Amino acid sequence: MNAIEVILAMLAAVVASGYLARLSPLSLPLPLPLVQIALGALIAGVFHAGVTLDPATFFLLFLPPLLFLDGWRIPKSGLARDRAVVLELALGLVLFTVLGAGFLIHWMIPAMPLAVAFALAAIVSPTDPVAVSAIAARTRMPKRLMHILEGESLLNDASGLVCFRFAVAAALTGTFSLAGAALTFLWLALAGVAVGAGTTLAISLGQRWLAPRVGEESGSSILLSLLTPFAAYLLAEAAHASGILAAVAAGITTSYVELRGRTTAATRVQRAAVWDTVQFTLNGMMFVLLGEQLPRILQGAMASVEQSGHLSPWWLAVYALAINAGLALLRLAWVWVSLRLTMYAARRRGEAVRKPHWRLVVATALAGVRGAITLAGVLTLPLLTPAGEPFPARDLAVFLATAVILISLLTASIGLPRLLDGLELPEEPAERQEEDLGRRQAAQAAIAAIEQAQFHALREAADADVYANAAAHVISLYQHRLALDGSVPGDTDPEQLRKADRAEREMRLAGLRAERETLFALARQDRISDHTARRLVRELDLMESRAR
Known part of the structure; x- marks a missing residue:
């Protein structure tokens, strides 16, 4: 058994350790490093190398x-x-x-x-x-x-x-x-x-x-x-x-x-x-x-x-x-x-x-x-x-x-x-407040960006009503986040649905970009922590990847 095969076996042991550690009961958690050490000793005993x-x-x-x-x-x-x-x-x-x-x-x-x-x-x-x-x-x-x-x-x-x-x-x-x-x-x-x-x-x-x-x-x-x-x-x-x-x-x-x-x-x-x-x-x-x-x-x-x-x-x-x-x-x-x-x-x-x-x-x-x-x-x-x-x-x-x-x-x-176990821990509201601040201001920036994108689309696109409905739909989602009332328009025509989907995707991407820029700005100004900003931006990144 040469060194490359031993290394591949060790990589397989790392993969297996992740599953084996999860088999331990919650009452007696088995640390992952202990499982990996045991698997390494097993490799040494089996391969004698x-x-x-x-x-x-x-x-x-x-x-x-x-x-x-x-x-x-x-x-x-x-x-x-x-x-x-x-x-x-x-x-x-x-x-x-x-x-x-x-x-x-x-x-x-x-x-x-x-x-x-x-x-x-x-x-x-x-x-x-x-x-x-x-x-x-x-x-x-x-x-x-x-x-x-x-x-x-x-x-x-x-x-x-x-x-x-x-x-x-x-x-x-x-x-x-x-x-x-x-x-x-x-x-x-x-x-x-x-x-x-x-x-x-x-x-x-x-x-x-x-x-x-x-x-x-x-x-x-x-x-x-x-x-x-x-x-x-x-x-x-x-x-x-x-x-x-x-x-x-x-x-x-x-x-x-x-x-x-x-x-x-x-x-x-x-x-x-x-x-x-x-x-x-x-x-x-x-x-x-x-x-x-x-x-x-x-x-x-x-x-x-x-x-x-x-x-x-x-x-x-x-x-x-x-x-x-x-x-x-x-x-x-x-x-x-x-x-x-x-x-x-x-x-x-x-x-x-x-x-x-x-x-x-x-x-x-x-x-x-x-x-x-x-x-x-x-x-x-x-x-x-x-x-x-x-x-x-x-x-x-x-x-x-x-x-x-x-x-x-x-x-x-x-x-x-x-x-x-059973220890009453003090509340830590700061992180929750930072998250609320980030979401609120990002949503407000997104609404403004969508309105701006809608204005340019209405001037250039032939299907103005499609873009207007898409913008209204996306804005309503952000307004819901801000605890405001909003409506969700719909359409049953397949061609209109496809156009609405494209328009909505454009509006969503415009809003996500504005949200992300606002979160980065808040982090640069130390109004929210970089940890909070990173977590919220990751959510937006996943949304953008799905939208695209």
Whole structure:
């Protein structure tokens, strides 16, 4: 069985995992990554073969598109509103976790060098929003809490991976300078963000210049969006900046460029479907690949345990449970202290503060699920040192990171639904108000545009009554949305119906274009969030595709 056939089998396993995960009862949800890991181990057992990827290649193939998509789709208004809490979790908690968990790991496993222990702590510090969303889909979780967790995961991916990079460099060279690391971090961050944003802007300007001259092909535009994160990543790495931050910045910039509304509806609909498929495939492939390598990783981890003086393989379980307990306690302590400081600062500003229920605090700590980023990062640990010797305790570090992913997934999938069950959550009217504002003003703009289109059609078309009836029909639909009275005229003659259908389609398209332009304008003015605008525009895009 050659490598290509194994990869095809892994892709089939990703497809099968989506169905198998849905077979689990709602009372005991089965996380999708666990199913994919099990299928990967099954592939390794059946084929007795595996796929060995160079760590740098693995990092390049999987991380840029996932980070780009996170930056693209995360609600920016919620991120700005809760920026203080997000930064406390994404930056402060990461450093707190690296120090606390790093010393804990080295104390438990003296055979693992301190630099490698810090690298392991750094790579298990980022949380995974995809895993949390999959678990939260089966239970009620406050949207604001989900937005905070998504913002945290977006930024702690970058901070955790940068810390991981420094720790690995220290393990390879045996030296570490705090001042040098601080300066390097500034360059990595600032240059990475600049390269990522610049890449997206340059591609957008190029498309804007080409489209009026040669037209726009949906396939080319979608392929270009898929290549954007790789371009940002490679350009940043060539400039010795952070490719991770470049991919994130490229995604965030893309979300703002998207608000200009220059992409066609068909392209947006097709692009969203392609990116959803890419996200599902990449996440699934990483976990299947982990399961495929799990037997070999376990053997190497057992050898590392023997070097530490423990002959029983059960010490692996002890290490994994202890690290997970340490991570949970560190996160809970940070969340509690961070909440107290935030409430204190709000009271000093004279703001009304509502103390959250203790179960929400524990849920915030429990929702720190590790996933794809942790897995992709730990698999990039070098295979050899510069001296040509095996990287110290590499298999043990990969195994422990894998165990952290599995245990955190199980803990959250079992604990979160029970923790939040029956909890009365506060109402969050802001999103509903934004949606109402968007729909109302878009409908008003659509009526004005249809009236304008009707005026031009009546001057140029021979069948003026057909266009008048079509315009009245479409306007009545918008008036119904605005809670006004309207009538729906009809006709039974087939030829007239066909003419009415063509005229109505023109009126509908005119109204949809006006709605979309208004929604983009409202988002640019920060009167509605980009998340709300994107959801409403997607509805309009689907309507336009159906109308066409």
